[in-house]
Amino acid sequence: MNLLRTTVALSAIFAAGAAFAQDATGITVWADANRQPAVEAFIAAHPEVPVNLVVDDGSSGASGTFQTKISLADQAGEGWPDVVFSTQNNDAAWATKETNGVQAFAQVLNEGFLGEEFLKGFTPGALDPVTVDGKVYGLRNDLAPVLFWYNKTLLDGFGYAAPTTWEEYQALGDKLAADHKGYFLGGIGDAFEGPYIYYWSGQAPIFQLEGDAFKSNTTDANSVKVSNLIDHMVANKSLTLDSVFGASFVATAANLVAIPGPAWYAGALFQNPGGVNAKAGDWVAAPPLHWKDGEKVTGNVGGGVWYASSHSANPEAIKTFLQFIVSDPKVAGTGGLPAYQAAADAWLDGQVASGFYAGDFKAAINTAASSVWNGWGYPNFSPETAWAKIITPGLVAGKTMKDLSADWQQEMKNEAQVVGYTVE
Amino acid sequence: MTPGRWLGRAFAILILIVFVLFFIVPLVWLVLAPTKTDRQLLLEMPFAFGSFETLAANWTTLVTFQKGLIWTWIGNSAFYCLAALAITLIISIPAGYAMALTEFRGRRALLAATLIVMLVPSTALVLPIFLELSAVKLIGNPLAAILPFSFFPFGVYLTYIYFSTAISRDLLDAARVDGANEFQVFTKIAMPLATPVIALVGFFNFTGNWNNYFLPYVTLPGRKSPVQVGLAELLSNVPAFNPTNAASTTISLSSLALGTLLAIAPVLIVFLFAQRYLVSGMTAGGIKG
């Protein structure tokens, strides 16, 4: 009996402890380390809203952290965060659905939660990936169209013109390989560069959704074109297999001549002391590269999304937080192009005024932002997992895209099937 | 000795040295890593000592990470493991005693069940236990770790073996003839002799639970995680392994090494102190945890 009593007493203590742990007034925010300065700026600006920031990986590389942790909280019946940041664009595919009797995690943000006036302030189309049947489930942190970044000082020094097409980009790689060993034009060591920068920009039908049907075709002429480009440039080492944030890429960053990449490279790569750490005036943000025979379109790399919890006890604090984080002229966009129009204008003006980037920064960004190819899909899985599983180790082992693309396509189709899409 | 024997012996010694190095080198490296900066880790001799200043700096990074989250994790681990340890001892010692030295209906069946469940790896039951706890709405409650941690059939088996070999039934019968009742027989005769087995059961239970990852990972999400789960969480903030987090406020490799060291420190200390018990106990029981 004593034992039983002890156990009962113990559990009473635990239950009490759990109750005290709940914070009634504040909000819990899950975000990656890149978002931390912005969250801290919010804390400084709104001391009346206590924020408990939990830093995670932002689900980068399609790690599934967000979904897994929410499933766990669903099971626990508690422990949901109030706000979540995800680097992925496709979380709406699951976060808007009820699972095993637990309400959908994502809070509907229009229809009265946030003011229509405020929501209208987003760049047109910015909220499309997170809008399902007219309901807005998340707020885009930034827009991430792919543009072409090049180091003017280096190119001028070599006496080369900046490429404007993918063909010229490849030719530049040949010249560097022949005459300037060690200089290079980018990396594809992460899972996002291949699909989002190279294939998306090339209008390759790698990752498409039509209703419930998932389609992927790596043998399409556009896909093959991109595969050949990658194989050619990996072979002559003008593309490295390092992660653009990895130690070896950073160590050789002085030899980076040019790189196609999203708008957020501005802050996360070039103006980051732990990244390329560029010198002011060296780098130019140019309009995106395009294929000679193709349309002038480009790709898109994420542009993270902020979600609010439908379980929150503190919706007012969430509203304050979300409005600040996406629209504050100083922190919105967290180093990239803010999705909120007014903040985007402020950010662009600031970049132009600082003169950090040479060339017409504003025009390049605007061109890129308005030319993202709309043939890419947002199903409930990401092309990144298949890339990481098949392509990354394959290229490291010396295989080519030509060897690997059939397996890659199969892997994506398999993934699609598992999460319930029909596949031809 | 013949030259052949010398050669054989030299070869044997060589193998032993190679394996001692294999087992120890990673640990030595781990102890030294927190004294270095990331740059030193990349460039300098792996077994050089950095400096105490760097160690202090790495310590500060680690303990200030999300306002001392590491202490919350370690505190959680300590709470779950110690509570489970207490409950384990309270239920296993009498149970092992009863199975070894008393007769009751269903004894053999219980013993067989104990042996079988003991040999099933604990991971095999994690998802079923998770599903069960989730059905009774216990996920997220500390009991979701403490109760499964307290179910330790191996401890019952060890106690059973110990009491069957260390105490004779005659001794107990003698006490009974002297007028002791059954409960007194247990408390006065058996318990004073049980110290070694209590230590052994406690050791295996504590170290096993401290290092358990899978169960608490699914049953205690978020801030209630124990340190093993926290450690994996820490990993996602290390740019070297998760490069997209290239921001300034991250964990360096050396801080991660320090975190790993801190997470295993309690078990390592227990190991060092329990060394004597272990070698004899494992030999007697002949079973690993």
Add this chain to the structure above:
Amino acid sequence: MTTLDQSTARSTTSGRKAKGQRHSIERAQGRMGTAFVSLYTLFLLAFGVLPALYAIYLAFTKKGAFVGIDNFLKVFKDYRFWPAVEHVGIFLVVWLIMLVILVVLLSLLVHSIGIRWLSTGTRFLFYIPGALAGASSVMLWLFVLDPTVSPVGFLLRAFGSTSLVDAVQVDRLPFVLAVIAFWTGAGGWIVVMYGALNNIPKDVIEAARVDGARPIRIAWSIQIPLMRKWIAYMVIMSFAGGTQLFVEPRVLSQASRGVVGQDYSLNQLAFLYAFKQSDFNGSAAISLMLLAVALGLSVYFVFKGGLFERV
């Protein structure tokens, strides 16, 4: 507990008076034994039997309705299932071979060390990595496997690995995982085997030596046959444990940017079913298969392997 004590006491006293002592003591013992094991039995039911039964229930139902083996068929058709079986299978083969050969060899060698403190010390050094299990051991091995920081970077480069991604490639992974598992677990088994070697009567070995048998011959024809039962035990336990692979590939997946898949092992797949696809029935089906393997091995060993003989 109080009422029970009183009744026990009462029955003992009255029993002595009635001279039917033997019988009464047995009854008291029975009650006492039952009381002592009751709490444990409760835990055994709650965390041993019940979860298994619940998993069986879930595995054969969908939304509460009986669906036969549909959940299993679905899992079998999942493109990730058979590769996961293969991954775990290859890992097991590599690991078990390594474990048997090296553990036997090392325990024989340690046992042959004549100097007592040296033998104890060596055993302890082998055993100490056991303090790092689960996430912390993988964390340490991440450092060891990343050629840029590794203390044995030269070895990795000798095998042609210049990056972590390369070091943990799918075809190398079974070896990597086996090395990690061996590093943490082998020491414990060496201690166990050492104990088994100690139990071999000294005069048996001495007699063989007098007959002129060399150490290798003694090991092969006397010591190893006498260790057979322990080796079998080690293999069965390790096999059962190895099928459960989870934390190692999971942490490696996190650290290698997904090059090690999130669906590498069977338990990871069961995890994905539960937490990514919210399909507890499929998850239970996989868990049940793993549990059946472990349970089968365990029952076999308890009843055929002689562990139950001692009872």
